[in-house]
Amino acid sequence: MRLIALLLLGLLKFSLAQDRDPFQWLSSLHSHGYASLQADNTGGECPEECDCPPTFPIAMYCDNRNMKQMPYIPSRMKYVYLQHNQITSVPDNAFGNATNLVWVLLHENHINSVGKQAFAKLVDLDRLYLNNNNLTEVPSNLPRSLHDLRLNHNKITKLPPNAFEGMENLTILLLHNNGLQDISGLKGLKSLTLLDVSGNQLKKVPNGLPEMLHQLYLESNSIEAVPENFLGQFTNLQYVRISHNELTNKGIPQNTFNNSGLVELDLSFNKLESIPVVSTNLQHLYLQANQIKEFSLGSFCSVVDVMNFSKLQVLRLEGNEISAGDMPSEAALCLRLATDIAV
């Protein structure tokens, strides 16, 4: 008799869950103090303001729903999409028992407070997007397992020296468009290949950048000078962007950019008066909107060996104090691979 009653109750619960609106009280039994839950067809619970597709029961879609707080996250979840809402805080218990999370996407919210332990238990976290929020500091105790961390477009003014400690697999770190005046503590990021710190208030190229960098973006800061041999420390660096800074020729030691690994160098919108020496291997060079007064072929090619030509494909020089007529005739030999030269 008791067994039958339980079975009936089970059936009732199942059918109620199919049509939950009139029976909000039932789903509220599961509410855990957060928003109410529904049972989906797979038996997995899901906050009612989110979608948990039965075909992909470890993902929860809550993006674009005007949510003001973190929803309850069932413990089976690996991927949560919470971007583009109005969430203001991520409390310590935000992820509860959902310790298997791999992706947490929280970009485009209004987050200004994060509990000190909020992310600490997410030991498998791979991707954390917190960009376009209202953060004034890097959240504490971020998991060391991260590969991709996005904190751009916030109001972060300082990086604590241990902010990224032990993140040996971090590959992408986006910090652009914050209020950083200095950057340190990145040296140990031995897998980091992309660092974007553009749009901050840096006055110099940060010391101790990780050696495996492949792309380094420093544009739109207030950098006046680069350190002697600063590219020499990198073995894989291919893309360097320092446009929209305060660079002068005095601030660029002689062979700084004559680095045979570079593929792209962007020094546009600075205060250069002459063309720095670059390697013959460079393919893209952006120098527009400087104060360059002379087309010095020796900056690109050997002037004695015409067979030693430049691999430049793109050379942008418009908005300087030279015109096409200032290009020496040997330029045709030296820049024979260039398909896009603008003077």
Ligand SMILES: *[C@@H]1O[C@H](CO)[C@@H](O)[C@H](O)[C@H]1NC(C)=O
């Ligand atoms: C988390 O798991 C523990 C132990 O399994 C349980 O007692 C607790 O109720 C769970 N908390 C939440 C928020 O689900």
Ligand SMILES: *[C@@H]1O[C@H](CO)[C@@H](O)[C@H](O)[C@H]1NC(C)=O
């Ligand atoms: C960001 O935080 C400041 C206070 O630090 C607040 O005045 C502002 O309204 C917040 N902006 C958003 C978009 O949440």
Ligand SMILES: *[C@@H]1O[C@H](CO)[C@@H](O)[C@H](O)[C@H]1NC(C)=O
């Ligand atoms: C980094 O990745 C390796 C290989 O997948 C893994 O063994 C190691 O535990 C990871 N390190 C951290 C801190 O998660």
Ligand SMILES: *[C@@H]1O[C@H](CO)[C@@H](O)[C@H](O)[C@H]1NC(C)=O
């Ligand atoms: C550029 O560097 C190479 C070595 O990589 C060197 O042989 C060459 O002289 C340098 N070019 C200039 C113009 O200093």
Ligand SMILES: *[C@@H]1O[C@H](CO)[C@@H](O)[C@H](O)[C@H]1NC(C)=O
């Ligand atoms: C070609 O010329 C450049 C610039 O002067 C120099 O750095 C490089 O060593 C030369 N390469 C060869 C193969 O001669």
